[in-house]
Amino acid sequence: MKKSLYIFNPGRMSRQDNTLKYTAYDEEGAEGQTKFLPIENVADLYVFGSLDANSALYNFLGKNGVSVHFFDYYEHYTGSFMAKEYLLAGRLQVAQTGHYTSLKKRLVVARKLVEGAAFNLLKNLRYYQGRGRQVAEEIAQIELYVSGLPYATTIAELMGYEGNIRQTYYRCFEQLVNVPGFTFSSRSTQPPQNELNALLSFGNMLCYAACLSQIYHTQLNPTISFLHEPGSRRFSLALDLAEIFKPLLVDRTIFRLLNKKEIQPRDFVRELDGCLLKEAGRKTFVRVFEERLKETIQHRRLNRSVSYQHLIKLECYKLTKHLLNMEEYQPFKAWW
Amino acid sequence: MRPITATLINLYHICHRELWLHAHEVRMEFFSDAVQDGKQLHETAYPQRADRNREIMLGGSKIDFYDPKTKVVHEIKRGNKAEQAHVAQVKYYLWLLEQHGAPGATGLLEYPRLRQTQKVELLPEDYAAIAAWEADIRCIVESEQCPPVINKPFCKQCSYYELCYVDE
Numbered sequence A: 001m002k003k004s005l006y007i008f009n010p011g012r013m014s015r016q017d018n019t020l021k022y023t024a025y026d027e028e029g030a031e032g033q034t035k036f037l038p039i040e041n042v043a044d045l046y047v048f049g050s051l052d053a054n055s056a057l058y059n060f061l062g063k064n065g066v067s068v069h070f071f072d073y074y075e076h077y078t079g080s081f082m083a084k085e086y087l088l089a090g091r092l093q094v095a096q097t098g099h100y101t102s103l104k105k106r107l108v109v110a111r112k113l114v115e116g117a118a119f120n121l122l123k124n125l126r127y128y129q130g131r132g133r134q135v136a137e138e139i140a141q142i143e144l145y146v147s148g149l150p151y152a153t154t155i156a157e158l159m160g161y162e163g164n165i166r167q168t169y170y171r172c173f174e175q176l177v178n179v180p181g182f183t184f185s186s187r188s189t190q191p192p193q194n195e196l197n198a199l200l201s202f203g204n205m206l207c208y209a210a211c212l213s214q215i216y217h218t219q220l221n222p223t224i225s226f227l228h229e230p231g232s233r234r235f236s237l238a239l240d241l242a243e244i245f246k247p248l249l250v251d252r253t254i255f256r257l258l259n260k261k262e263i264q265p266r267d268f269v270r271e272l273d274g275c276l277l278k279e280a281g282r283k284t285f286v287r288v289f290e291e292r293l294k295e296t297i298q299h300r301r302l303n304r305s306v307s308y309q310h311l312i313k314l315e316c317y318k319l320t321k322h323l324l325n326m327e328e329y330q331p332f333k334a335w336w
Numbered sequence B: 001m002r003p004i005t006a007t008l009i010n011l012y013h014i015c016h017r018e019l020w021l022h023a024h025e026v027r028m029e030f031f032s033d034a035v036q037d038g039k040q041l042h043e044t045a046y047p048q049r050a051d052r053n054r055e056i057m058l059g060g061s062k063i064d065f066y067d068p069k070t071k072v073v074h075e076i077k078r079g080n081k082a083e084q085a086h087v088a089q090v091k092y093y094l095w096l097l098e099q100h101g102a103p104g105a106t107g108l109l110e111y112p113r114l115r116q117t118q119k120v121e122l123l124p125e126d127y128a129a130i131a132a133w134e135a136d137i138r139c140i141v142e143s144e145q146c147p148p149v150i151n152k153p154f155c156k157q158c159s160y161y162e163l164c165y166v167d168e
Helices: A055-063 A090-101 A103-129 A136-151 A155-171 A195-216 A236-259 A279-294 A308-323 B006-012 B016-023 B033-044 B083-099 B126-142 B153-157 B161-165
Strands: A003-007 A011-016 A019-025 A031-038 A042-047 A067-071 A077-081 A268-271 A274-277 A296-299 A304-307 B054-058 B061-067 B072-076 B106-111 B116-120
Touching: A003 A279, A011 A055, A042 A195, A055 A067, A055 A077, A067 A195, A077 A195, A090 A103, A090 A308, A103 A136, A103 A155, A103 A236, A136 A155, A195 A236, A195 A274, A195 A279, A195 A308, A236 A279, A236 A308, A274 A279, A279 A308, A296 A308, A304 A308, A308 B161, B006 B016, B006 B061, B006 B083, B006 B126, B016 B126, B054 B083, B061 B083, B072 B083, B083 B106, B083 B116, B083 B126, B153 B161
Parallel strands: A003 A042, A042 A067, B072 B106
Antiparallel strands: A011 A019, A019 A031, A067 A077, A268 A274, A296 A304, B054 B061, B061 B072, B106 B116
8 A cells, every 4th residue: 555755854865776765864964764665655755854865766756656745844835746647638638628718617616616615614513513512603604605605606706605614614613622722713824823723724735735646646637726726826626626625634633633632732833923833743743644544434335445535536536527528526525 | 539449349348438438548547456467467477478479569459469470369368257358359459460461360368367268260250240349439439428337246346436436
């Protein structure tokens, strides 16, 4: 089974025969432990620390279809090295573009994406409502927004609904995280203003990268999106898909981390103008997020056990079918 | 439309939907363990096979092993579940060879796992059948609409299974 590799420490990655060799550096820059990682087991690399590498390594990674995602000091996603596309489908590409350029067709897909996202975040709220949190008002408010979705006639309107839904949802966050020391007030980014916002930013970015990795293994073009404007980031289709999966992958991870006190206020560093996760906190987050991606459910249609990560790929398949006029796209809605 | 290939002939006898998807370049075989396994088998099954066997390209189709001396086309498959599709594919090779000026070849379907081989010959009635397959394939591939799922037990083994059956 292929695994994502997360690299936090500074070090050097190189190719040795058909294996990846990673040598960590210590604080003085002296070489530390060396690890060998068979390329067959590597799905992709997430680079947080400063990594030395040469073009021989990138050639090797490229030939093996391994992409590398980079993040800056503030944990923002900065870019990816993507192996040469190995799954090209001219006709699908044309169809995908057609669904973007025709407003009518684009609205259909964009609306489904918002619908799926709303359904999944409502699922979170209802779960916690069942555990005694007072979120009835917000649920009703979000349902009202959802009922308006079919009448939206522009993408901007849909984005507006999406924004309102999220804002209402985030109002519940302090309640859902029932731990003293964590306030939320409102969503803030670049930089996040408090701990919860820092976790959200970090998690959303991981989710975005996870979606991008899955899209890469299908024949969809990651730059042509429907809800988000193509170009709002380099691979905006990943943003579209991330909407659907954030409530399940990111938000639930955050609630768990905080409610079980796996991440605590001491895991953050407050700087001049924002709040960031410290390395220990990041590692904990990534570990739990990866566990979440690997967690499996019994898929009721396929009659197979599939991981959350694989659900993202299935979403790509459904989009593919929609774009090729095979079947209308139905967004993933958590059914359990 | 691109030329009809032996792969399409094979798929035509298995699943029209897979045929359509494959012809429209929606490919899944990169992720299929079965396909990887087949590749492996292909490379290792007959290590002592004579050097005179050649890989040849005929109008978009590739014959993996052709022995020009004995005029035998070898085709290696993992299992014989889709046997009639395999036979059709080999017949198509034989027909192609004839079209390209090498008549009288015979085929050998090889199932190394099963330790079985099967002889395949191009019969007089096959010419009409091949023409009909080709016409049918053109018709399916040129259609805007992808054929429906076939709901067969072997769908579960297909690399397109998840694409075809996921719906929510």
